[in-house]
Amino acid sequence: MYLSLLAVLILGISAGTWQVSRSIAAIRHRRRLAQQHGCQAPPSLPQKDKFLGTDVSFEEYCKFRSNSYLEMLKERFDSCGHTWACTSMGRTSVSTIDIENIKTILVTDSQLYGLGRTRSSVLGTTLDHGIFTSEGNEWKFLRRMSKPGFSASHVNLEPHIQSLVSQIPSDGSPVDLQPLFHDLTLYNATSIFWGQDAVNMLDAQQQSLSRRINAAICKAFEHTQEVMVFGPMAKLLQSSSTEKAIKLVYGFIFDNSNAAFTLKNHPATQHIVHDKTVSGIFYDQFGAHGFDTAHIQIRQMFMAAEGTTAETLTHLFLLLSRHPRVLDSLRAEITSQLPNGTIPTASHLNSKLEYMNACVKEVLRLYPTVPFNNRVALQDTVLPRGGGPDGLSPIVVPAGSEISLPHYPLYRRKDIFGDDAEEFVPERWLSSDDEKSSDSWSKQSENYLPFSIGKRACPGRQIALETVRYATVRLIQHFPYICDASGGRPWQENCGATLQSKHGAVVSMRGKMEFDISIDSGYGSDNVS
Incomplete structure (x- = not known):
């Protein structure tokens, strides 16, 4: 008994000594890094609890x-x-x-930063384990497999647009476009992923399913944001309604995946599976595995x-309804470039509708759809700026530190985007060649990263942009006059993994034009380079 206690005591002392030695070595290493690179400490967020950061977490x-x-x-x-450090939930973090x-x-030293346990394990309770939560060779494989699917060449939005148009009153009655846009993207996504419309946009019962799926995704993404902010403690905030929402979404996706897999492998359809509308572009890529x-x-x-x-789309049409001058300019461009609908x-x-593209750029600046990015330092490393009184000296980032890269405050920096940084001004993206060579233009363009940068930049950039552009053009062709x-009611955030408008986009739309439209001539592979 005595020997056992002695062994435990010796083991404990040894472990403690090893941990202290390790901590001392880490401190010395960071000091050497600081001396080598001329680092200074970054500003610290004022906080009362500097050990656990409970006051910061509560706020x-x-x-x-x-x-x-x-x-x-x-x-x-x-x-x-522009760079500061704090302690939150007991974790050291740099923003x-x-x-x-x-x-x-994200680019130069990306190999020194990983997703961290917060994103890859805890976030997996909402999104499961896949391309957004994997790293290394697994991520490279999944990225390579998914790349062919992120092409706009197979997208035919026109049938979905026509269904959307039919649900918007043309007499000026108020309508919330937010659920309609979520319907549109849900139907479009099911076509892309599974090659079939999971729900009929005009069927009341299936439309109800669409709304429940969209609400469930929103609820699930609220929890993902809790994970990003509160880390493992977010599990304590996960309610039964969140679990039900995740279960509903998972069931919807499973049913459609199962139907597509059955169709693709059924002998009766083998002669037509080469048609990408049968089982979906993405399913064709991953289904072989x-x-x-x-x-x-x-x-x-x-x-x-x-x-x-x-x-x-929700934020764009909300802004257009509140900025008639911008809407007038956009309508004039569309009418000029695309007469008679x-x-x-x-x-x-992609190129001819310059003002429309400027509007899309501007809405992504003011309301970035993914408001945060984050990484974890895999080893002691150095960032080039943030230290000292002027914030221009390098800083040491200890291994394990969480690093937050929030887009919302970045895109509202007045030293980059001007005194009108918080205003909707698409013209800031329309400049002559001489203006584009100026320092102010370079700073503005360099700091605009709506789809991130580096090897993990959003692969769906082109298909997302063309979907927004196409839907915007077609809706304004049908409804030239839009007002709030x-x-x-002022805009208010609903911040999850994606940034949503809490109160939607309630607008009045008038002036519905009548065109002779052939759905077969819709936006498809023959129209996309």
Whole structure:
């Protein structure tokens, strides 16, 4: 007994000594790094509890629940500078909106930063394990497999647009476009992923299913944001309604994956599976690796794709309804380039409709669909800026530190985007060649990263942009006059993994034009380069 206790005591002392030695070695290593690179400490967020950061965590929780989290973040950067450190939930974290730091983390030294346990394991309770939560060779494989699916060449939006148009009153009656845009992207996503429309946009019962699926995805993504903010503690915030929402979405995706897999492998359809409308572009890519692989990977991509495009459209039309001058200019461009309701081609969408593209850029700047990015330092490393009184000296980032890269405060920096940084001004993206060579233009373009940068940049960039552009053109062709019908209610965030408008986009639309439209001539492979 005595020997056993002695052994335990010796083991404990040895472990403690080893841990202390390890900590001392780490401190010395960081000091050498600081001396080698001329590092200085970054500003610290004022906080009372410097050990666990409970005061910071409580403030974040309250702001998150009151739908004012992003504005709180912006105020912190206004107060502390473009890079600062704090302790939250017992974790050391660095937050930065300095583009040099962002490029270092996502591009130059990306191998020194990982997703961390928060994103890869805890976040997996919502999104499961797949392309957005994997790293290394597994991620490379999944990225390579999914790449062919992120092409706009197989997208035919026109049937979905016609269904959407039929649900919008043309007499000026108020309508909330947000659920309609989520319907649109849900139907479009099911076509892309599974090659079939999971629900009929005009069928009342199936439309109800669509709304429940969209609400469930929103609820699930609210929990993902809790995970990003509160880490493993977010499990304590997961309610039964969140679990039900995740279960509903998973069931919907499973049913459609199973139907597509059965159809693709059924002898009666073998002669037509070469037609990409039968089993879906993405399912064709992953299906060869078995049902489980295809289903799990599509689950992540479907949930990510459904909400981002819908909310971009929601915010765009909300802003257009409140900025008649911008709407007038956009309408004039569309009428000039596409007279008599001509269906746009890829050439129109990508280059000829310059003002429309500026509007899309501007809405993604003001309301980035993915408001956060984050990484974890895999080893002691250095960021090029953020230290010292002027914030221009390098800083040491200890191994294990969480690094937050919030887009919302970055895109509202007045030193980059001007004094009107918080206003909807598409013209900021329309400049002459001489203006584009100026320092101010270069700073503005360099700091605009709506789809991120580096090897993990969003692969769905082109298909998302063309979907937004096409839907915008077609809706304005049908409804040239749009005004706000919300009663002047100010915008409020609903911040999950995607940024949503809490109160939707309640508008009044008039002036429905009558065109002779052939759905077969819709936006399809013959119209896209």
